[in-house]
Amino acid sequence: MNVTVWNENRHEQKNEKVREIYPEGIHGEIAQVLDKEGFNVRTATLEEDEHGLTDEVLNSTDVLLWWGHLAHDEVSDDVVEKVKQRVLDGMGLIVLHSGHFSKIFKSLMGTTCDLKWREADEKERMWVVDPSHPIVEGIGEYIELEKEEMYGEHFDIPKPDELVLISWFEGGEVFRSGCTYRRGQGKIFYFRPGHETYPTYHHKEIQRVLVNGVKWANPIHHPKPEYGNAKPIETISAKNL
Amino acid sequence: MNVTVWNENRHEQKNEKVREIYPEGIHGEIAQVLDKEGFNVRTATLEEDEHGLTDEVLNSTDVLLWWGHLAHDEVSDDVVEKVKQRVLDGMGLIVLHSGHFSKIFKSLMGTTCDLKWREADEKERMWVVDPSHPIVEGIGEYIELEKEEMYGEHFDIPKPDELVLISWFEGGEVFRSGCTYRRGQGKIFYFRPGHETYPTYHHKEIQRVLVNGVKWANPIHHPKPEYGNAKPIETISAKNL
Amino acid sequence: MNVTVWNENRHEQKNEKVREIYPEGIHGEIAQVLDKEGFNVRTATLEEDEHGLTDEVLNSTDVLLWWGHLAHDEVSDDVVEKVKQRVLDGMGLIVLHSGHFSKIFKSLMGTTCDLKWREADEKERMWVVDPSHPIVEGIGEYIELEKEEMYGEHFDIPKPDELVLISWFEGGEVFRSGCTYRRGQGKIFYFRPGHETYPTYHHKEIQRVLVNGVKWANPIHHPKPEYGNAKPIETISAKNL
Amino acid sequence: MNVTVWNENRHEQKNEKVREIYPEGIHGEIAQVLDKEGFNVRTATLEEDEHGLTDEVLNSTDVLLWWGHLAHDEVSDDVVEKVKQRVLDGMGLIVLHSGHFSKIFKSLMGTTCDLKWREADEKERMWVVDPSHPIVEGIGEYIELEKEEMYGEHFDIPKPDELVLISWFEGGEVFRSGCTYRRGQGKIFYFRPGHETYPTYHHKEIQRVLVNGVKWANPIHHPKPEYGNAKPIETISAKNL
Secondary structure, three states, X not given: OEEEEEEOOOXXXXXXXXXXXXXXXXXXXXXXXXXXXXXXXXXXEOOOHHHHOOHHHHHOOOXXXXXXOOXXXXXXXXXXXXXXXXXXXXXXXXXXXXXXXXXXXXXXXXXXXXXXXXXXXXXEEEEEOOOOOHHHOOOOOEEEEEEEEEEEOOOOOOOOOEEEEEEEEOOOOEEEEEEEXXXXXXXXXXXXXXXXXXXXXXXXXXXXXXXXXXXXXXXXXXXXXXXXXXXXXXXXXXXXX | OXXXXXXXXXXXXXXXXXXXXXXXXXXXXXXXXXXXXXXXXXXXXOOOHHHHOOHHHHHOOOEEEEEOOOOHHHOOHHHHHHHHHHHHOOOEEEEEHHHHHOHHHHHHHOOOOOOEEEEEEEEEEEEEOOOOOHHXXXXXXXXXXXXXXXXXXXXXXXXXXXXXXXXXXXXXXXXXXEEEEEEOOEEEEEXXXXXXXXXXXXXXXXXXXXXXXXXXXOOOOOOOOOOEEOOOOOOOHHHHO | OEEEEEEOOOHHHHOHHHHHHOOOHHHHHHHHHHHHOOOEEEEEEOOOHHHHOOHHHHHOOOEEEEEOOOOHHHOOHHHHHHHHHHHHOOOEEEEEHHHHHOHHHHHHHOOOOOOEEEXXXXXXXXXXXXXXXXXXXXXXXXXXEEEEEEEEOOOOOOOOOEEEEEEEEOXXXXXXXXXXXXXXXXXXXXXXXXXXXXXXXXXXXXXXXXHHHHHHHOOOOXXXXXXXXXXXXXXXXXXXX | OXXXXXXXXXXXXXXXXXXXXXXXXXXXHHHHHHHHOOOEEEEXXXXXXXXXXXXXXHHOOOEEEEEOOOOHHHOOHHHHHHHHHHHXXXXXXXXXHHHHHOHHHHHHHOOOOOOEEEEEXXXXXXXXXXXXXXXXOOOOOEEEEEEEEEEEOXXXXXXXXXXXXXXXXXXXXXXXXXXXXXXXXXXXXXXXXXXXXXXXXXXXXXXXXXXXXXXXXXXXXXXXXXXXXXXXXXXXXXXXX
């Protein structure tokens, strides 16, 4: 299984605090976590040619993870279109945290994907509301993060196909933090936590959800449906009228 | 309740057969049906300035119906963006037949909206699969259309929030023909039948579904949610650390 | 529109505090709220013959509201079966608060409907997560209740057809507080708040949700589907082999 | 992975035609198919003590398949209750064909599960409507069965969590033939075809769906949620008032 971790990798360049938490970048940390599970992992970042998402990389990627924040607008529309086509053709996509505002997520959702937010070092508790879902295998009743950025409802997304996690925030808000969607032949998982100034991706249960998410989003082998003009399979009586 | 019926109105110009069936255009026929129900109805067509969908028209429209086929690409991106914003702000949208490939529908769905199709004068039978839904109020177990264009699965749409009607076609295909979605504060209803060379919109039960759909899609009175930076409602302890 | 408000009416007999808050009983209070909206309202309680839910009452009820807690087991299985049949035949059902453990709700859900709970005079804030839904018409971004009983996840229910409200609780939990389901031809709305020792049903926005819920759950006019052995509508070729 | 195939095994005793098609019974055929895939497979039938579903068998079953028709009423309520509890605790359940009317399925659905039916040697074509779903891995656009019993809409089930397959029937009906549900911690898959007088379970693609379904329904490792009275995780201010 081939996994590509994409990161805009800007906070890491600008902010020493982020570098301290993630010396190899957020993408480096996540890649390491997935690598230990035996996935074949690559990373790609905004600054690379075609943002590191060449046709060759995309065509050989089973699941793509996406972290972006400061530079959503700098992602080329051509690359976004190619990523979208790959998702519709079956590639799994895991959108992380501030990726809610990425071009690729908004384009696949069809809504603004807007939300409330606040940086206040506050506690987040993500409750499992679907204890049958493979994405929360091995997780307890909730995941607690001592300090995280708050994201609050209303989260302007389509109704999730599956709602797996709901967050409680110390400041009084709630949020649909683990949501799955299917678009075309591809599976999409939005996973809320992961603000760059907190060690969220070092958290064991967060790592477990990422690993589970990648497994869940793995494409199945299914022929691409045929679209367009189709001959009748059965006899149509009116044709002979 | 203010309803606007939009039609590209091209087949009516080009094809005498279509003109015979719909002397006032497809938009004219649908407008008449809705007018009888007491809605305040306007029409708008591609050839008008801003396709007849000026800010004033859009801002005073509660539910918009959309029929297009030949000229999807001629619809201005600006108008599409405005219509989309109005839907997200609450305007109902009813997408008819070949409108599955309209810019507005594809943009709200996030998928290709592709499908199989065939023009073969074949029989369609739309079965009600949700007999509790207001969109099928007054309809029997199924609606039968003696001759229609076939649309067949796979229909590349997101999973409908509600699946109300499934079509059987003489040639051997099935299709999810009545699908609802919510995007932002707006309700969307996709309704399959309505090929221009058949008198589908003269059919009493088809008319009933259109009327029901308009009522269902009527926006509710609800303040637009506030997005962006939000002050905590409760005290956050870590702030004082 | 005929509405019946059912209440076990036990706390009101036993607990002076409850009587002070609801001198006419919880059913009396809710009936008054609905009566003001112009519905034709009746009440029924556990102690009445057939719990007040005779065939005549049920057959002329469009929407039934259900509040129970102490005496779920005293509700006769026969009455539960009749109520269930009426729901499947189209009667709306609004299940309130501790009604989550009623026989009728568990039977329609197929799960235990279990949850966490706590009586600690704590704050509840119910966030609107579907701002397009008629059940929250006229409601702001959230409803705040200064003191309520806590219900916490995991709530063992089937995935709601529509999730409208999510609660935040001061003690650290979240809860899916406004959930809709369709069963047969009937619409069901589960609405969490309403502990007997708090004046929750005097709260204007709670009342508004009840009124909206009743309107939403109103049955549509649709013939009961025909079940059982069915003659073919089309010719089956193999019959002649 | 431990799989148990349950069959009432009555048609096989009564009808020579069924015995010819399934000399080892329907359960024997399905067990063989699953055994080849490397699952640890047992069978159980109505006539055995506790219908072969002792506590020991149930507690060591990961996924249970269920075929019943003539003798739904002979299945003991105690056994049904135990099977239900096991599903809610995580055991997968695959309900086959006429199992739609089994006590266990109706109890988990909360509806009548009624439908139209006809035995007329007619053609069925099951279309894949969710080409991303693991249950249809390796399947083409549709599965065609030359002769099957017809099941037609309206099928009185709750809205499926996932709708994977829709059937077209020669006689003019459609049917939601592949439906998934989650109840408690358990996953449920209803799969329509499998009338006893046709060799449906010998069909390679039907076998593939069964195998896929078993894999999909495999329980995850997740602690049983805690229900009942819960201490606050956070400080509740009102407690000190």
